[in-house]
Amino acid sequence: MAERTPEKLVIVGNGMAPGRMLEELFEKAPGRYDVTIFNAEPRVNYDRIMLSPVLSGEKDYEQIIIHGDGWYIKHGITLYKGHKIIAIDRNAKTVTSDHGVTESYDKLVIATGSVPFIIPVPGKDLRGVITYRDLDDVQAMLLAAQSREKAIVIGGGLLGLEAAAGLKARGMDVTVLHVMPTLMERQLDPAAGYLLQKAVEERGIKVLTKANTKRIVGEERVEGIELEDGRIIPATLVVMAVGIRPNAGLAKDAGLAVNRGIVVDAGMQTSDGDIMALGECAEVGGMVYGLVAPLYEMARVAASHLAGDRKAAFVHSDTPTKLKVTGINLYSVGDFADGDGREEIVLRDATAGIYKRLVLKDNRIIGSVLYGDTADGAWFNDLLKRGTDISEMRDTLIFGQAYQGGAPLDPTAAVAALPDDAEICGCNGVCKGKIVSTITGKGLTSLDEVRAHTKASASCGSCTGLVEQLMSLTLGNNYNPAAVQPMCNCTDLGHDDVRRLIKAKGLKTIPAVMQELEWKTSCGCAKCRPALNYYLVCDWPDEYADDYQSRFINERVHANIQKDGTYSVVPRMWGGVTSSKELRAIADVVDKFNVPMVKVTGGQRIDLLGIEKEDLPAVWADLGKAGFVSGQAYAKGLRTVKTCVGSEWCRFGTQDSTGLGIRIEKFMWGSWTPAKVKMAVSGCPRNCAEATCKDVGVICVDSGFEIHFAGAAGLDIKGTEVLGLVKTEDEALEHIVALTQMYREQARYLERIYKWAKRIGLDEIRRQIMDDAEKRKGYFERFVFSQKFAQVDPWSERVSGKDKHEFRPMATVAFNQAAE
Amino acid sequence: MMMNWIAIGDISDIPLRGARCVKTPVGKIAVFRTAENEVFAIEDHCPHKGGPLSQGIVHGTAVTCPLHNWVISLETGKALGADEGAVRTVPVKNDNGALFIALENLALAAAE
Numbered sequence: 001m002a003e004r005t006p007e008k009l010v011i012v013g014n015g016m017a018p019g020r021m022l023e024e025l026f027e028k029a030p031g032r033y034d035v036t037i038f039n040a041e042p043r044v045n046y047d048r049i050m051l052s053p054v055l056s057g058e059k060d061y062e063q064i065i066i067h068g069d070g071w072y073i074k075h076g077i078t079l080y081k082g083h084k085i086i087a088i089d090r091n092a093k094t095v096t097s098d099h100g101v102t103e104s105y106d107k108l109v110i111a112t113g114s115v116p117f118i119i120p121v122p123g124k125d126l127r128g129v130i131t132y133r134d135l136d137d138v139q140a141m142l143l144a145a146q147s148r149e150k151a152i153v154i155g156g157g158l159l160g161l162e163a164a165a166g167l168k169a170r171g172m173d174v175t176v177l178h179v180m181p182t183l184m185e186r187q188l189d190p191a192a193g194y195l196l197q198k199a200v201e202e203r204g205i206k207v208l209t210k211a212n213t214k215r216i217v218g219e220e221r222v223e224g225i226e227l228e229d230g231r232i233i234p235a236t237l238v239v240m241a242v243g244i245r246p247n248a249g250l251a252k253d254a255g256l257a258v259n260r261g262i263v264v265d266a267g268m269q270t271s272d273g274d275i276m277a278l279g280e281c282a283e284v285g286g287m288v289y290g291l292v293a294p295l296y297e298m299a300r301v302a303a304s305h306l307a308g309d310r311k312a313a314f315v316h317s318d319t320p321t322k323l324k325v326t327g328i329n330l331y332s333v334g335d336f337a338d339g340d341g342r343e344e345i346v347l348r349d350a351t352a353g354i355y356k357r358l359v360l361k362d363n364r365i366i367g368s369v370l371y372g373d374t375a376d377g378a379w380f381n382d383l384l385k386r387g388t389d390i391s392e393m394r395d396t397l398i399f400g401q402a403y404q405g406g407a408p409l410d411p412t413a414a415v416a417a418l419p420d421d422a423e424i425c426g427c428n429g430v431c432k433g434k435i436v437s438t439i440t441g442k443g444l445t446s447l448d449e450v451r452a453h454t455k456a457s458a459s460c461g462s463c464t465g466l467v468e469q470l471m472s473l474t475l476g477n478n479y480n481p482a483a484v485q486p487m488c489n490c491t492d493l494g495h496d497d498v499r500r501l502i503k504a505k506g507l508k509t510i511p512a513v514m515q516e517l518e519w520k521t522s523c524g525c526a527k528c529r530p531a532l533n534y535y536l537v538c539d540w541p542d543e544y545a546d547d548y549q550s551r552f553i554n555e556r557v558h559a560n561i562q563k564d565g566t567y568s569v570v571p572r573m574w575g576g577v578t579s580s581k582e583l584r585a586i587a588d589v590v591d592k593f594n595v596p597m598v599k600v601t602g603g604q605r606i607d608l609l610g611i612e613k614e615d616l617p618a619v620w621a622d623l624g625k626a627g628f629v630s631g632q633a634y635a636k637g638l639r640t641v642k643t644c645v646g647s648e649w650c651r652f653g654t655q656d657s658t659g660l661g662i663r664i665e666k667f668m669w670g671s672w673t674p675a676k677v678k679m680a681v682s683g684c685p686r687n688c689a690e691a692t693c694k695d696v697g698v699i700c701v702d703s704g705f706e707i708h709f710a711g712a713a714g715l716d717i718k719g720t721e722v723l724g725l726v727k728t729e730d731e732a733l734e735h736i737v738a739l740t741q742m743y744r745e746q747a748r749y750l751e752r753i754y755k756w757a758k759r760i761g762l763d764e765i766r767r768q769i770m771d772d773a774e775k776r777k778g779y780f781e782r783f784v785f786s787q788k789f790a791q792v793d794p795w796s797e798r799v800s801g802k803d804k805h806e807f808r809p810m811a812t813v814a815f816n817q818a819a820e
Numbered sequence: 821m822m823m824n825w826i827a828i829g830d831i832s833d834i835p836l837r838g839a840r841c842v843k844t845p846v847g848k849i850a851v852f853r854t855a856e857n858e859v860f861a862i863e864d865h866c867p868h869k870g871g872p873l874s875q876g877i878v879h880g881t882a883v884t885c886p887l888h889n890w891v892i893s894l895e896t897g898k899a900l901g902a903d904e905g906a907v908r909t910v911p912v913k914n915d916n917g918a919l920f921i922a923l924e925n926l927a928l929a930a931a932e
Contacts, residue, residue, distance in 0.1 A: 181836060190855055260916070337856035338880035340895040523837070523855045526877040526884035526891070549837040553875040553886040561886050565872040810840035810851060811828040813923065 006034040009306065010095055010103055012085045012250065013111035014039035016048055017279030017295040019066055021109070024303030026075055032307065035077045036103050038095070041134060042082035044069060048134070049292055052325075055138050055166030088254035090272055107274055107306060110251055110262060114244035114280040114290065119154065123216030129238045132163045144237040145170035151237040152176075152225055154213055156183040158323060160241035161196075164205050165325040167239070175233055176200070177211040177225070182511070187321040187332045189522050191348075192355050192371040194511035199328050199353075208233075246281045246288050261288040266313035268302040278302045284314050293319045318367075320381055322374075331377035334367030334384050335359065338522065342366070347398045348518035355515060356398055357522060363391040376400035415469040424470065425456035425463045435467065439474045447471070464497075488527035490519050495748035499535055508540050510547055524550075531749035534636065537672050538744050541786035548803070554634035557806055558794040559616055567616060568609045570633035571623050572669065575643040575662035575681075576604025585626030589619055603640030603678065605631055617807055620795035629669075629793040636750070637672045638679070638740075641665040642690065646683030646700065655700035657683035660729055664736060670791040671783070674747040674756070677740065692720045695753040696736055701725075705732040709739060709765075710757040718754055721762050724770040738779035739769050745782075825913055825920035831859060832917065839883065841874040844923060849910050850874035851919065852894050854881055860894035861912040861921050867892075867905030 011018045014037050022035065045067040053059040072079045083097035088108070096102045116131035118124055130140050141163070144151070148171040153164045156178030168174045176183075182193030183200070197207050212228035216238060224234040246261035257263040257271040261283030268276045268284070278298040280290055289295060297314060304312035320333035336359045338344070347356040354372035358365055358380065365384045370377050379401045383390060396403045420433030438444065438454050450467060451457055457467045471479045484494035491498070498517060507513045510532050514524060524532070529550035536544040554560050559567035573582070586606055590598055596610035611619055620630075633639060641664050644650065646657030661681040680691035681698040691697030693713035697720050699706040704727040708720035723739065726732050742765065747756040757765055768775045798807075834840050834853040841864050842849045848864035850873045858881065864874045871887030881894045891900045897907040911922040 185857065337854065337858050338882075340881065340893045340898075521880065523879050525879045526889065529877060529879065549835055549878065552877065557875075561872075561875060563869065563871075563887065565870075565875075805833060805835070805840065809843045809848075810833055811826075811842045813826055813828075813842060813844040815845040 006032060007106040008104060009033035009035045009107045009109065010105035011035065011037045011109045011111060012095065013037075013113055013279065013281075014041070014045050014079070015111060015113050015279060016045065016066065016292060017113075017299050018109060018111040019045040020296050020299035021111075021278065021303045021306075022075070022077075024300055025306050028303055028307035028309075033107070035075065036080070036105075037072075037077060038080045038083045038085050038097055038101075038103075040082070040084040041136075043135065044072070044079070044081075046135065051132075051135065051138050052162035052166055054135075055141060055163065056169040057166075061135065085250060088250065088275075090254055090275070093274065105274070107276070109302065109306075110270070110275065110277040110281060111279040112247040112250055112281045115247045116240065117243045117245055118240055119213060119242055121213055121215050123218060123222070124240075126216055126218045126222045127220055128218070128222035128236055129216060129240065132159055132239055132241045133244070141167060141237070141239065142170065145172050147236060148172060149236040150175070150234055151239065152233060152235040153239045153241055154225075155241035155243070156180070156207065156209070157186065157241065157243070158184065158321065160239070161200060161323060162325060163239050163241050164200070165203065167237075168203060168205050172237070174204075175206040175208065175235070177213060177227070177233075178207065178209050179212055181209050183207065183209070184321075184323075184330075188330065188371075189336055189357065189369050190511050191357070191515050191519075191522050192330060192332070192369050194509070194515055195353060195355055195371045196323075196328065196330060200325075244280065244290060246283065248281050251277065251281070259283050259286075266301070266315075267305050267310065268298055268314065269305070276302055276305070285316060287316060289319075291319045291321070293317075317385065320377060322377075329370075329372060329374045331370040331374035332368065333377070333381050334365070336367035336369050344522065345394075345398045346520055346522065348515060350516040350518055358398060360390070363389050363394070365390060415466060416473055424466050425454075430454050430456040432470065435470050436474050439471060445475065445478060487531060488525055490514075490521040490524050490528050491517065492520075493517060495531065498532070499539075499746075499748075502535055502539055508536065508543055509545075510536065510550065534672060534674065534749050538786070541789045555636070556803075557613065557616065558630055558632075558634065558798065559611070559613075560634045562609065564610075566610045566612055568607050568633075569611055569616070569619055569623075570601065570605055570607050570631040571628035572631040572665075573605040574665050575641055575658050577643075577658060577662065578606075582626055582628065585623060585628070589622050592622065593619055601633070601640075603633075604642050605633075605640065607633070614807055614809070617799055617804070621799045624793075624796050624799055628795075630795045632669065632794075635672065636675050637670070638665070638668045638677050640678055641668075642678070642680035642694070644681075644683050644688040646681075650683055652686060653683035653700070654702050655683060655705065655729075657681040657689065657698070657700050660698065660700070660705070660732065661689075663729065664733060667733060668737065668740065668783075668787075670793075671740070671744070671787060672790065673740065673744055675750050675752045677743075677753065679736075693717070694720065696739065698732060698736070704728070707732060707735055707739075710754040710762070712752065712754045716754070721757070723766060734776065734780050735769055737783050738776040739765070741779040741783040742768060745779075823911060823913075823922040825922055828919050828921055830917050831857070831914060831919055834859070837878045839874040839876070839878060841872070842921065846923070848872070848874070849921060850883075851912065851921070852878055852883060854878060854894070859912050859914050859919060861910035862892070862894060862897050863907040863910070865907060866890055867899060867907055868903065873907070 047064040047066050050064040083099050085095050086098050087096045094102050094104045116133045130137055145167055151167045151172040151174050153160045153176045156176050164174045164176045182190045183196050201207055214226045214228045216222055217224045217226055222238050224232050226232050248258045248262045251262040252258040262277040262281050264270050264277050264282050264284050268278050270277050279295050301312045301314045318334045323330050343360045345358045357369045359367040364387050368380045390397055418432050422432045424430055424432050435454050435456050444450050457464045486492050487495055501517055505516055507516055513532055533547050533550040559569050593615050595608045599607045601607050641661040643658045643661030647653035647655055677695045679696045680689040680694045682689040682691040683700050685699055691699055693711040697708040704725055706725050707723040709723050711720035712718040743753055743756055828842050837855050839850050839852045849861050850864035852860045864872050866873055866885040868890045871885040873883050873885055875886045876883040882891050884891050890903050893900055897909040899905045913920040
């Protein structure tokens with residue numbers, strides 16, 4: 001075979017992808033090409049993935065070099081360090097660098113990688129604002145970290161979190177700003193994102209989610225960041241790690257096909273037959289890639305083509321994501337969204353901080369998210385790649401590879417196997433032997449008895465399952481656990497357990513509840529989400545941020561949806577009292593918006609029916625000008641306080657029932673309750689305000705105020721029960737408020753007062769509210785505290801622009817657009 | 821047949837686990853964004869009593885109708901659980917956050 005002259009191969013870029021390509025090429029076709037590389041960075045090929053360990057100090061630069069100078073010499077490669085190619089002449093087949101070097105090629109490979117995305121906010125060019133992309137950025141960060149001052153990382157993705165951990169390890173005070181509600185939302189579902197945030201925060205890194213950067217503050221150097229909500233966070237270093245985009249400018253200038261990246265076919269060929277592209281700058285099959293596995297696959301394909309094998313083709317495959325922060329284990333791969341025909345297996349172990357989720361379709365794994373214990377990630381990924389049918393091992397699949405093949409364990413067998421000194425209840429330090437001996441010694445048969453005698457499961461309750469297993473083990477068939485109706489199909493816990501655990505464990509977000517209480521779905525359902533949202537609003541009024549998307553439409557748009565999709569609007573009329581000014585304003589609104597129906601409600605106010613959703617803010621604006629606020633006729637909250645005219649007008653009236661009703665309504669409006677709450681105050685026992693079928697009612701008598709509760713006049717009809725008699729208006733208000741707060745704290749979502757009272761017992765309620773002054777004061781004060789956050793008129797908020805997306809169509813498509 | 825993609829806005833216009841509606845000459849289309857950032861479009865009209873699905877609570881890839889709590893799959897448009905019925909799904913394209921719907925079939929239906 002004749003020796004042929006080597007062809008000239010020129011490579012623009014010296015990152016990991018072309019490096020790997022050359023390794024493969026030298027193996028497949030040694031001596032075939034005479035190689036020249038232009039590298040804009042003034043150095044050899046290093047492992048960019050390991051920049052984070054360099055930043056955190058776990059490695060140094062020398063340790064991450066892939067190809068030292070010797071490798072280039074050995075393969076006869078001409079490497080221009082610090083030369084950026086500024087032009088490609090496709091006719092002459094030459095490239096030219098910014099230092100004026102021109103080189104001709106037979107084959108050209110473009111591997112210009114990507115550039116960091118800079119968010120276009122004022123101040124982005126200030127000194128001290130950097131990106132995280134190459135070694136120069138790392139060196140800039142290391143220099144800044146010597147000050148040990150405050151740093152902000154914008155971006156809670158892979159790179160941003162690694163940068164934050166590195167800067168923290170170098171002694172800086174670090175805050176991560178992330179625009180989405182949960183961290184790494186592209187790779188993790190919200191449950192895993194919650195765990196990650198917890199772990200990051202445990203390292204002393206502050207995390208602000210839903211944080212929109214408005215501008216970077218500073219004169220010459222950065223001094224801090226101002227968020228859209230007006231908060232200013234001081235910092236001397238700002239690292240932008242919000243993503244990358246393919247660096248395709250050079251190729252575009254040369255007239256190659258460029259979409260998001262440089263368009264190549266499955267053989268890495270661009271629209272010019274002599275030019276290939278690979279790496280982060282290339283777009284293949286409509287996708288661009290940023291993780292190393294697919295980039296190395298591109299390198300393999302490109303090398304094959306350069307070596308003359310035209311059959312090699314790039315095939316997309318899902319690449320697992322891992323975070324390189326010591327001590328945080330997470331792993332995600334594939335498609336882990338919910339969907340039809342998809343099933344999920346979720347394992348949560350709250351104590352160990354473990355979350356595992358497998359998404360299955362047709363008995364095959366199509367995605368997985370692992371947090372805390374990622375040991376089986378590779379195995380799951382292998383099953384995914386092979387498309388293995390997992391139906392045989394489905395029951396034990398989530399436990400991992402080690403658990404396959406054996407018979408499934410009887411759950412009580414595991415408890416039976418525990419030694420007597422094994423701790424069952426961590427909160428109260430109760431071991432197995434103590435529980436078993438107490439059950440047998442005292443003849444206990446119910447969980448409550450065991451709780452009372454041993455204190456096991458009496459605090460946080462997370463060991464309840466274990467205690468129950470011990471009881472069945474000890475009592476055999478004599479133990480019948482009380483069947484608890486689960487909240488919904490997302491959990492086995494009932495409402496009471498969930499409420500108790502929210503308090504005991506200090507759970508303050510919906511993802512936190514779902515993780516710590518081991519929810520079986522990743523995002524809940526339309527039954528549990530509104531309930532959890534209420535429980536959190538009630539228990540943490542100052543700390544919990546209301547989850548708007550977990551509210552029923554009426555509470556989201558503050559009006560009542562009607563059967564035709566229009567809404568009804570009911571302004572508050574305090575105690576049912578109105579005036580000519582108010583009536584005139586209502587009449588004007590009716591005329592202006594062509595309101596089809598005006599109706600007097602059973603709660604002594606006026607209902608405007610048939611209003612289009614888009615008109616709601618304008619209707620509220622007009623009503624607001626007349627002094628109206630929302631009547632909350634749509635809310636699981638305080639609705640009306642009906643009154644009669646009382647001692648001011650009525651010849652039988654004993655007290656100012658109208659005045660008391662107005663006072664109660666003004667004190668209590670805006671509060672959220674488990675179900676709707678309707679009240680009434682009657683001025684005498686003739687009871688014209690019909691107070692004795694309300695959730696809470698007052699009958700005024702000569703000697704004071706008789707407080708009633710637990711009435712119903714809906715699906716059920718039930719007269720009220722008497723709570724007790726008090727002498728003054730002040731006392732009446734305090735007792736009613738305390739009763740309502742007790743109901744707020746204890747009832748199950750959607751449970752009206754009369755059902756709650758039946759469950760708890762009327763005597764217990766009377767004891768706590770009438771007899772125990774300290775308890776009553778406690779309830780009263782907690783209600784008053786929560787009102788500080790609840791008494792905001794939702795209508796005026798929305799008139800001033802809150803949630804404006806709710807009231808407008810996203811787009812309107814004209815007929816000609818649709819018909820084209 | 822080429823799809824006639826109509827721009828309807830940006831993904832950030834829709835809250836996570838939320839929906840917006842798009843008015844078209846052939847009725848309202850509900851466009852949903854799930855917790856996992858997927859986008860779906862279906863007719864804004866529950867197969868049961870015509871409730872506006874865009875107003876429901878979004879969970880997983882399903883929405884619960886605000887009128888009578890039917891649960892509708894966003895992927896197939898079919899009622900889930902014991903209920904039977906379906907709404908039409910609308911092709912939707914997410915190009916780096918820019919959203920488009922295709923109204924071909926609806927437009928034809930209107931022209932018929």
